[in-house]
Amino acid sequence: MKPIFRQLATALLGLAVSSVTAGELITVYKSPSCGCCNAWIKHLRDNGFAVQAHDTRRMTLVKQSLGVPASHSSCHTAEVSGYVIEGHVPAADIQRLLRDKPAVAGLAVPGMPMGSPGMEGARKDPYQVLTFDAVGNSQVYADY
Incomplete structure (x- = not known):
């Protein structure tokens, strides 16, 4: 691909992703004393929510x-555009969810894995982002 076309394609993709989250309101429910919840909220804001x-x-x-x-x-629960977000789900996966609109109730990162957004630190544990639906079905949405 010629450089000018690559730049144009990259710019258009960036606009498509940013238009999904530009000003998209996500409502977060959390414990008043939870520091990692506040760090996850910062991650969301840093990514356009x-x-x-x-x-x-x-x-x-x-x-x-x-x-x-x-x-x-996990420790916090959120709602965005009719979906439920549980735990330390990366903003990129929420953006993908909002763009693709799969028939699921939401996304979850069970527990509080080190290295997930809001849980950054000295180590990074592997973790998965899962989908879930109203009847309890679940699938892997992303691996980290």
């Missing part, structure tokens, strides 16, 4: 009301 955060001590109730499978639970 508008974030509205709600502190609550009733996270179990939030997760149950939004249909998060107990096996997929």
Whole structure:
């Protein structure tokens, strides 16, 4: 591919991705004392999302009301465009979800794996982003 066409293709792809999240509101429910939740929120904002955060001590109730499978639970839960986002899901996977619109209830990163967004540190553990639906089916969406 000629350099000018490569630059144009890269610019168009960047516009397509940014248009998916430009100002996209994601509502986050988290514990008032959770530092990694705040780091994940920063990750979302750094990647173009508008974030509205709600502190609550009733996270179990939030997760149950939004249909998060107990096996997929993490420390924070979010909603964006009709999807549920559980845990430290990378912004790029949320952007892909919003662009592709698969027939799932949401995405989850169960637990709190080191190296996931908001859990950066001295080590990076492998982890998966999973889809889930209303009846409990789940599939791997991304491997890290």
